Amino acid sequence: MKKILIPILLVFVLIISACSNQTTGKEKVSSAQEAQPETIVYESENGPIEVPAEPKRIVVLSAFISGNVMALDGNIVGVDSWSKMNPRYEQYIKDAVEVSEESLEKIIELEPDLIIAPSTANNIDKLKEIAPTVTYTYGKVDYLTQFLEVGKLMNKEKEAQTWIDDFKGRAQKSGEEIKEKIGADATISVIESFEKQLYVFGDNWGRGTEILYQEMKLKMPEKVKEMALKDGYYALSSEILPEYAGDYIIFSKDRDADNSFQETDTYKNIPAVKNNRVFEADSKEFYYNDPITLEYQLDFFRKSLLGN
Structure with a gap:
């Protein structure tokens, strides 16, 4: 009788061990997913800057950049007046507050985790005190490279490149x-x-x-x-x-x-x-x-x- 029980017990132990390994594997995947970085380093035109890996509240003070952010599903909570006037943008920023580089208190109230501004903006140093601030110079790179740069900033470079390739075609x-x-x-x-x-x-x-x-x-x-x-x-x-x-x-x-x-x-x-x-x-x-x-x-x- 003992000879019969020993193989059965071995099989049972192996099954338990396999299930345990599968569970451990799932835990490792879950742990890896949770370990995604909260920030990335973006190589801006003024040097490296640490920005959120997934920005949740973005203020854009540049009309030539705002549409790029919208195209990548960025949540814009504050935006410049020219973008606000654009009927093509309305559905993307209907809840966004109109702001400028001068309206610092209003920007603070919006609690942004990322600010994007033109390189010619005033108060850039003060904006940096509110949230990581990235500036762009109009025309410094070509129009599609500009979109790709915003894709890198928002940690969506692949999505940006896919659209670029399709659009050019x-x-x-x-x-x-x-x-x-x-x-x-x-x-x-x-x-x-x-x-x-x-x-x-x-x-x-x-x-x-x-x-x-x-x-x-x-x-x-x-x-x-x-x-x-x-x-x-x-x-x-x-x-x-x-x-x-x-x-x-x-x-x-x-x-x-x-x-x-x-x-x-x-x-x-x-x-x-x-x-x-x-x-x-x-x-x-x-x-x-x-x-x-x-x-x-x-x-x-x-x-x-x-x-x-």
Whole structure:
């Protein structure tokens, strides 16, 4: 009888041991998950800075950065006035408080664990006393690298890179389709009205210019290339606008600006105007070059130039 019991006991001990090992393994996984770092070191343009690995309450004082944070599902509790005016951003920041670099007390009340500001902001040292503060200089890196940098800051570099790769592919494919339809040599201008001034843009100043000229490789008029390519934009009068008008015009239109130039013969006689090749967009939605705005711009260009 004892000979029979011994093997049975051995089997039972082995089963208990296996179950114990499985439990221990689960505990190790759980422990590893709990051991995720609370902070990371981000290599900012001013050197390394310790920031939350998963920021929960973010204050963004830079309109050219806020859309990047929104695209990565960042919880923005305080944001600049320009971002607040953008209808395209409304769903992401409807509960965010409007703040500026000067409203320090209001920012303190928001209890941020991360602050993002332009490098030109005032009170940066005081902001750093409230929460880790990272600054960016507009145009220091290209528009997609800027999004990737924000991805690194928010510990979401992989997600940012995935979107970048997909977007570039879609934009370039759309560019080939557009060139096939309008002609490879057709030119396109991007203009904007702001208060009483008109502007024309180069290839890196928002308003969809990065998509049209960098990704789609569409051509800008020689006059635009000469005057706006280096600085990114060029202010001009309505009288000389025909010199800068391409075969197609994207008009980033401020409805509150003085747009009376559109009623002049000078404007009406521009070939793009006469041929119904001017496409108007709301400038407040069209300014920037973050993923939320870029998706809108790409869709706008497809509908305007391809009809889909």
